[in-house]
Amino acid sequence: MRIVVVGDVLLDVDLSGEAGRLSPDAPVPVVDVAAVRRRAGGAGLTARMLQQDAQDNRSGVSLELVTVLSDDDAASALRAELAGIRLVTGPSGAPTPVKTRVRAGNHAVVRFDEGCGAAPVPSVTEEMLQAVEGADVVLVSDYGRGLAANGQLREVLERVAGRVPVVWDPHPSGPEPVPGVAAVTPNFSEALKASGTTQGSASDVIRAAADAAAALERTWKSKAVVVTLGERGALIHHQGTSAELPHLVPAPAIGANDPCGAGDRFCSALALALGGGTTLGEAVETAVQRAAEFLGRGGVSALGEDPEPTQLHGPAVDALRVARETREAGGTVVATGGCFDLLHAGHARTLSAARRLGDCLIVCLNSDESVRRLKGPQRPIMGEDDRAELLSALECVDAVFVFGEDTPEEALAALRPDIWVKGGDYSATELPESALLRSWGGQTVTVPYIPARSTSSLAAALAEVG
CATH class of the missing domain: 3.40.1190.20 (Ribokinase)
Incomplete structure (x- = not known):
């Protein structure tokens, strides 16, 4: 090309x-x-x-x-x-x-x-x-x-x-x-100026962008106008689609x-x-x-410097960067982990409780291959990208770190959290990562969980209803 x-x-x-x-x-x-x-x-x-x-x-x-x-x-x-x-x-x-x-x-x-x-x-x-x-x-x-x-x-x-x-x-x-x-890409202010569109109020950005894009597509005779909206994303207006809804990419x-x-x-x-x-x-x-x-x-x-560590789940939040910047600001890094195959109330309670223990929460997520080795060939029900996206959409989760091993020790060694949280009743011998946390002064803790909630029981219930 x-x-x-x-x-x-x-x-x-x-x-x-x-x-x-x-x-x-x-x-x-x-x-x-x-x-x-x-x-x-x-x-x-x-x-x-x-x-x-x-x-x-x-x-x-x-x-x-x-x-x-x-x-x-x-x-x-x-x-x-x-x-x-x-x-x-x-x-x-x-x-x-x-x-x-x-x-x-x-x-x-x-x-x-x-x-x-x-x-x-x-x-x-x-x-x-x-x-x-x-x-x-x-x-x-x-x-x-x-x-x-x-x-x-x-x-x-x-x-x-x-x-x-x-x-x-x-x-x-x-x-x-x-x-x-194929596409013209004005930013919001450029689109308003070029189209003569006015913004009614500070909260009226999307409507004003949609009106401007439709007007500019007709004026410029382009196949599409894509108005970039900064932290809001981008709005697409295709040629000849004035009767259809604009498409917003957040x-x-x-x-x-x-x-x-x-x-x-x-x-x-x-x-x-x-x-x-x-x-x-x-x-x-x-x-x-x-x-x-x-x-x-x-x-x-x-630009031109060595890239940041590989993005492990989404487009913009790097778990290693979140951990580093939290530490540099004097904050407490909290991490928890698991497969999170079907999010349920037990997960929500564990994650919410974990986030309250520090200044950021990083979820160490088992990759698809790791889940298959741990749970069997029928799992996971949801792929790692979807699981990571759902977790990262939760307000209490700051970043997701996908790891491919059967246990999270390597992920923890990279993140070096101050607190490692598990939901349930565990002893130190059941969680070998406890010794790893102690090696850099970290602490492993457990938080209450809901015994009646589990991915396996949800999967079985879904199977029954087809």
């Missing part, structure tokens, strides 16, 4: 440090800069994300970035940051935009923009047009710098949209998408201080999924999850 990103690039500079005092010249914080980091922004960031996806997939995905570049020092730095990505470029005719962010700890203090004023519509080369013509999927990452307004390029993009997926990430200062693209709950780059991550994942042949609904679900994962790992500030 040949993916072509078309769009405007810029240079992002992050200055990060700590602010522990105010300036004597003015009541503003003094940031002691400890690190300076440069990275490609705009379409360059999108391309870098897709490059990482292509490396992870190892499935013959190739990537090209079609853009325009200046000949200044910032452009040289940009080329260095885009090393490893095939660039097909023309002259920009304007200075390279540079956005410098100053951060104190986890908080943004200020941003300086250089060379970000209005730019002329650049010319395109024949090589740039040929690269777009030969794509299997195209992602237009418009950052309002004029490339997406080039008439020759727009003609090619409209022609290509008739045979391959084209995803268009619009910009308020950019042109309208060409007709026929986002996992995460804690993120800086949403920068989430839109680029969403669009890059959407384009990759559509290029792989998935339906739009499935592709948007994947894109919402990838954007949540991206923010959950720290967003752009963590």
